[in-house]
Amino acid sequence: MNGRMDRLELNRLGLRVRVVQAPMAGGVSTPALVAAVSQAGGLGSLGAAYLTPRQIAQAGAAVRARTDRPFAVNLFIPGPLPEVTAEEVAAAVADLAPLHAELGLMPPALPGQVQEDFEAQFRAVLELRPAVFSFAFGQLGAEKVAALRAAGILVMGTATSGLEASALARNGVDAVVVQGGAAGGHRGGWTHDGLEDTLHLTRVAVRAVNVPVIAAGGLMDAADVRAALGAGASLAQCGTAFLRAREAGTSAPYRAALAAARVGDTTLTRAFSGKAARGLANRVTASVGRPLPYPLQNALTRDLRAAASRAGRPEFLSLWAGEGAHRGREGTAAELLAGLWP
Ligand SMILES: Cc1cc2nc3c(=O)[nH]c(=O)nc-3n(C[C@H](O)[C@H](O)[C@H](O)COP(=O)(O)O)c2cc1C
Structure with a gap:
């Protein structure tokens, strides 16, 4: 010590x-x-x-x-809730609407509580x-x-x-x-x-x-x-x-995407939440170019993420992961912890 x-x-x-x-x-x-x-x-x-x-x-x-x-x-x-214009909301909704349609969802709307x-x-x-x-x-x-x-x-x-x-x-x-x-x-x-x-x-x-x-x-x-x-x-x-710990709540499609990750597969994106975050690149990170500021975008993409998880569609999920994702392993939490300590 x-x-x-x-x-x-x-x-x-x-x-x-x-x-x-x-x-x-x-x-x-x-x-x-x-x-x-x-x-x-x-x-x-x-x-x-x-x-x-x-x-x-x-x-x-x-x-x-x-x-x-x-x-x-x-x-x-x-932080203080950001002010956004109707045009900004419409642009963020327009970016997400086609992805919603693919999952059989109506275009997204901001909930009352974000x-x-x-x-x-x-x-x-x-x-x-x-x-x-x-x-x-x-x-x-x-x-x-x-x-x-x-x-x-x-x-x-x-x-x-x-x-x-x-x-x-x-x-x-x-x-x-x-x-x-x-x-x-x-x-x-x-x-x-x-x-x-x-x-x-x-x-x-x-x-x-x-x-x-x-x-x-x-x-x-x-x-x-x-x-x-x-x-x-x-x-x-x-x-x-x-x-990829057995005890983690990581969904099956998320685990599969992590198992397939290669060097350089992560990206920094605001597409899901409006705040910069690192995760595996996918359809959402590539196609959402006009996100609302955090936490509004996070609220706006909630339905998409939930539906994608239910449907097993990783291309619409926030697959948060660090640059070391390709070096990740499966195992119990105790096994993974042991691998991090001499
Ligand atoms: C899936 C995921 C969710 C995270 N959620 C939080 C969180 O809720 N609060 C927090 O302080 N950090 C969160 N982080 C960031 C971690 O605290 C930490 O900075 C990061 O995992 C370290 O980098 P690594 O992923 O390369 O180990 C999250 C990271 C990941 C991968």
């Missing part, structure tokens, strides 16, 4: 493996996956951004029914009292950081640049997750869509902040994890490496 680990009080977490299973909202990071990783000595994370407060409580209870080990819960920090109520989600997390709360897409107000602290919950924020890492540290987080450009899923920062090399960003952040740094992005095996720790990270956070 180095000094940084001690400052994070990871001794309190009692991790045997310095790997965090990344939170993966949208059904991938199931309670079964989270519990299996935590039970095997890593830190499992529940991606709760799209869950209602009630679902957060239920998912947390489901993790606790499987393990008494610590785990993390993760939410997205909401995202979950963050304040209510946050209260549910406080009540659940996981060992760790992690967040992406912004900063958490000082009051909320204090409330988490008072509840004995460690706080981890996500940065995609050294400047964001410094801002989070000033804000009082216990650790900063730095997300390199190779990472799967949404870019987790809030000031820009930087795509820095994971190890470089780790070194920059380690110099810039006085809290532990957790490296994320493209870490697919034990050598990658060792390199991240060698660059000064206290922990490695891995998402794509767990996508």
Whole structure:
């Protein structure tokens, strides 16, 4: 244990493996996956951004029914809702309408509620009292950081640049997750869509902040994890490496697409949610050129994604994956975790 680990009080977490299973909202990071990783000595994370407060409580209870080990819960920090014109909505709908037609759906329409109520989600997390709360897409107000602290919950924020890492540290987080450009899923920062090399960003952040740094992005095996720790990270956070875990909620067509992935098959796209995210390229990433800003596009594509999942049509699914997707493996979460540790 180095000094940084001690400052994070990871001794309190009692991790045997310095790997965090990344939170993966949208059904991938199931309670079964989270519990299996935590039970095997890593830190499992529940991606709760799209869950209602009630679902957060239920998912947390489901993790606790499987393990008494610590785990993390993760939410997205909401920004102000973007203003869009009727023309912009019409253009986004026109891009999606032909894809809808192929699945036998009416053209999409914006629902009344475009995202979950963050304040209510946050209260549910406080009540659940996981060992760790992690967040992406912004900063958490000082009051909320204090409330988490008072509840004995460690706080981890996500940065995609050294400047964001410094801002989070000033804000009082216990650790900063730095997300390199190779990472799967949404870019987790809030000031820009930087795509820095994971190890470089780790070194920059380690110099810039006085809290532990957790490296994320493209870490697919034990050598990658060792390199991240060698660059000064206290922990490695891995998402794509767990996508094909038996316990993950990854759908069958998503798994098949991952199994077939080759080098260079991922792309950065706003087509699904309006926010830049990395996933396997497909019909949607190629044909949706006028997305609404986040979270409006996310709400607008919900029906398409649900119908595609039911119909087993990966060409219409958001296949979030990092640049290391082609190096992913199948197995139990415990087997995959073991492959990430010496
Ligand atoms: C399917 C998927 C969903 C993700 N969802 C979230 C999320 O809900 N919250 C979050 O902070 N990060 C999320 N991420 C990003 C991860 O936290 C992490 O930065 C990324 O997985 C690391 O890169 P890797 O995929 O190459 O391991 C997601 C990543 C993937 C692949």
